[in-house]
Structures are given as C-alpha cells and as structure tokens.
Amino acid sequence: xxxxxxxxxxxxxxxxxxxxxxxxxxxxxxxxxxxxxxxxxxxxxxxxxxxxxxxxxxxxxxxxxxxxxxxxxxxxxxxxxxxxxxxxxxxxxxxxxxxxxxxxxxxxxxxxx
Amino acid sequence: xxxxxxxxxxxxxxxxxxxxxxxxxxxxxxxxxxxxxxxxxxxxxxxxxxxxxxxxxxxxxxxxxxxxxxxxxxxxxxxxxxxxxxxxxxxxxxxxxxxxxxxxxxx
Numbered sequence: 001x002x003x004x005x006x007x008x009x010x011x012x013x014x015x016x017x018x019x020x021x022x023x024x025x026x027x028x029x030x031x032x033x034x035x036x037x038x039x040x041x042x043x044x045x046x047x048x049x050x051x052x053x054x055x056x057x058x059x060x061x062x063x064x065x066x067x068x069x070x071x072x073x074x075x076x077x078x079x080x081x082x083x084x085x086x087x088x089x090x091x092x093x094x095x096x097x098x099x100x101x102x103x104x105x106x107x108x109x110x111x112x113x
Numbered sequence: 114x115x116x117x118x119x120x121x122x123x124x125x126x127x128x129x130x131x132x133x134x135x136x137x138x139x140x141x142x143x144x145x146x147x148x149x150x151x152x153x154x155x156x157x158x159x160x161x162x163x164x165x166x167x168x169x170x171x172x173x174x175x176x177x178x179x180x181x182x183x184x185x186x187x188x189x190x191x192x193x194x195x196x197x198x199x200x201x202x203x204x205x206x207x208x209x210x211x212x213x214x215x216x217x218x219x220x
Contacts, residue, residue, distance in 0.1 A: 033208050042212040043157075043202065056207040090156065097207050098144040099164065104156035 002026065004093050006105035013112050018079040021108045025072050025093030031055075032074040033097060034066060037088045037107075046089075048097060049074050055097075081112045119203060119211035126193050127219050133189045134214040136203030140184035147204040148177050148188055151213070157202060160188075193218040 005024040013019050025032050034046040045058035049068035068074045072093070078085055088109050094102040118137045126132050138146060145164045149157040161170040166181040174191045190197055193216070200213040 035210075043210040045207075045209050048207050058209075092157075092208065099162070101159035101162050102147065102204075102208060103159060106156055 004091060004103050004105035006089075006091055006108050008108060009106060010109045011111070013081050013110065015081055015083060015112055017081050018077060019081060019110060021076045021078075021089055021091075021110070023074045023076070023091035023093070023105055025074070025091075026103055029093040029095050029103075030072055031094045031097045031102075032068060032072065033092045033094075033102065034074070034076050035090045035092070036060075037090060038084075038086070043090065046076065050097070078110075083112050086110060086112045117203060117205045117209055117211035119201075119214050121214060122212065123215040123217070125217045125219065128193060128195060130193050130218075131189065131191045132193055132216065133187050134201055134216075136186045136188070136211055138184050138186070138203070138205040140182060142206070143181045143184075144206045146179055146181075146186050147208065148186070149202040149204065149210075150199045151202055152199045160201075190216070195220050 007022045031050045033048040035043040047066050048056040052068045063079045066076045088107045090107045092102040092104045094100045120135050147162045148160040151157040161177050163179040168179040170177050176189045179186045195218045198218045200215045202210050202213045204210045
C-alpha cells in the first residue's frame with residue numbers, strides 16, 4: 001500500500017512569487033490535512049479537506065489556500081510569498097481525521113529567498 | 114483549556130527508566146485524541162488514536178490513557194531505550210497539535 005506522497009520535496013522560490021504543493025493521500029483516505037513547521041515551532045495547522053470540502057481552517061492569512069480533488073489528492077497554494085513562509089510543509093491523510101490514524105508524507109521543504 | 118498543551122516540554126531520562134507525559138485538551142466537543150512520535154529528519158508516525166473516555170491503548174512498551182471528562186491523556190513509556198528518543202506529539206480532534214514533549218534517552 002503506497003504511502004502519502006508529497007511533491008516536490010524541495011523548492012526554492014523568490015519573494016512575491018506563488019507556489020503550489022501537492023499531496024497524494026493513501027488510497028481510500030478521504031481526509032487531507034496540511035501543516036507548516038518552522039524552526040522552533042511545532043506543527044501549525046493550516047487546513048483540512050474532507051471529500052473535496054474544506055472542513056477546518058487554522059489561523060493563517062488568506063495567501064494560504066488549498067483544494068481537494070475528487071480522487072482525494074490535495075493541493076496547497078501560497079501566493080505572494082514572504083521570507084517567513086520558508087518552512088517544511090507536511091500533509092497527512094486519514095480515512096477520517098476524527099476516527100482513524102493519520103499518516104504523514106515526507107514533506108515539502110520550501111525556501112523563500 | 115482552549116488549546117492543546119503538552120508537558121513537560123523536554124525530558125532527559127536514563128536508559129531503562131520509565132516515563133510519562135501529559136496532553137491537555139479542551140474537554141468540550143471531543144471527537145478524538147491522537148498521539149504521534151516524531152524522530153528528527155523523519156515524518157511524524159502515528160502511535161494511537163483514542164475516541165472514548167477511559168480508552169487505553171498499548172503498543173509494545175508504549176501505552177496511553179484518555180480522560181475526556183477532564184481533558185487529558187497520558188503517554189507512558191516503560192523501560193525507555195535510546196531509540197525512543199523523539200518528540201511525542203498529541204493532536205486533538207481535527208489534528209490540532211500540541212508543541213510536543215522532546216524525549217532524550219541516554220544510554
């Protein structure tokens with residue numbers, strides 16, 4: 001059974017640009033959650049998608065957005081990148097966040113210069 | 114408690130010691146409490162998900178208990194080993210994480 005796949009693994013962008021990150025969940029999983037991890041910080045919750053609908057959202061500015069497709073794959077977009085957006089972005093998939101174990105991808109390391 | 118809080122922030126123990134950490138969470142609108150183990154340079158690994166008050170889960174030397182009425186969960190590690198060194202995270206409901214407890218087990 002394939003795990004959670006995040007692409008790309010590493011990314012370097014310039015301030016002001018936008019970026020799209022992808023997360024392919026485990027087959028059969030309908031929930032995808034996104035997190036940001038910066039040095040010294042824990043996992044900061046961005047948002048969760050379930051069956052193509054955003055079910056929960058963390059306290060991030062509107063520059064951070066996401067979506068989920070009918071095959072449960074999810075994308076996260078960050079517009080007008082700032083230096084502070086440099087972080088490890090992790091996604092986690094589960095059958096249902098409220099009930100089952102969630103499995104994390106390897107993450108995308110985004111560096112904004 | 115409005116957010117997920119974990120204590121202690123860090124813990125240093127000797128190999129063979131048993132240890133435990135605490136996760137506190139809002140006691141209202143509870144659905145699930147998750148525990149994860151996060152080793153450096155790896156992705157968080159799921160340990161347990163608990164949904165019912167009084168739930169107890171065990172995986173090898175690691176176990177967890179849940180009290181939803183008072184809003185806390187304990188994670189226990191029996192006979193700590195150096196390979197147990199990691200950050201242990203708990204997450205409430207929709208996977209809002211605490212800051213974690215960083216465990217270091219010295220040989």
